[in-house]
Amino acid sequence: xxxxxxxxxxIAAGAALAAATAGQPAAPAVTPGAVALLxxxxxxxxxxxxxxxxxxxxxxxxxxxxxAAAVLPGAELVNDLIGALAREQDDHxxxxxxRDLLLLGGVSAIAVVEPQVRRRGGGTALAFGQWxxxxxxxxxxxxxxxxxxxxxxxxxxxxxxxxMASWQHDDLRDELFRRWMSIAPERGWRALLDQTFGPxxx
Numbered sequence: 001x002x003x004x005x006x007x008x009x010x011i012a013a014g015a016a017l018a019a020a021t022a023g024q025p026a027a028p029a030v031t032p033g034a035v036a037l038l039x040x041x042x043x044x045x046x047x048x049x050x051x052x053x054x055x056x057x058x059x060x061x062x063x064x065x066x067x068a069a070a071v072l073p074g075a076e077l078v079n080d081l082i083g084a085l086a087r088e089q090d091d092h093x094x095x096x097x098x099r100d101l102l103l104l105g106g107v108s109a110i111a112v113v114e115p116q117v118r119r120r121g122g123g124t125a126l127a128f129g130q131w132x133x134x135x136x137x138x139x140x141x142x143x144x145x146x147x148x149x150x151x152x153x154x155x156x157x158x159x160x161x162x163x164m165a166s167w168q169h170d171d172l173r174d175e176l177f178r179r180w181m182s183i184a185p186e187r188g189w190r191a192l193l194d195q196t197f198g199p200x201x202x
């Protein structure tokens with residue numbers, strides 16, 4: 001009798017709750033645009049909203065939340081971005097998180113980012129390589145062999161980064177080219193020549 005009475009009470013409570021909320025509009029879905037608009041506000045509540053957006057199922061929402069977190073004044077969400085990168089399964093989102101952590105932390109972020117890049121490869125490897133090529137060119141030269149071996153990095157993508165580094169750091173051009181020539185995968189050297197001097201003319 002007690003079990004039957006408890007079950008009846010739970011059913012009645014559920015019915016009452018459903019009736020009470022039936023006329024209320026559903027909570028609006030979180031969209032990338034809504035997350036981007038948070039940057040127009042200045043109240044502290046946006047920190048919690050962005051923190052929740054980093055956990056959304058929609059990867060496009062997570063991408064925008066990561067970028068928004070990176071451009072906020074201060075660095076209140078750095079630990080959230082670190083956790084997000086560690087659990088992220090989508091390569092596009094992980095690539096954005098890699099860029100954002102390097103933007104926020106600079107050299108100090110390498111210790112966090114590099115292990116994730118080595119584990120994931122793909123777009124994170126290219127994002128890491130781009131940052132190194134701009135900000136730490138000697139370290140980029142040192143790590144080029146490792147980057148070429150990561151899954152999904154791609155000869156063309158890395159060749160583009162080598163070419164970019166040679167333009168930005170003219171004093172290192174010869175060293176960059178020698179390093180790339182010694183390790184370039186198939187098509188890698190041709191891709192660099194095309195980027196630097198243009199494709200061959202028929």
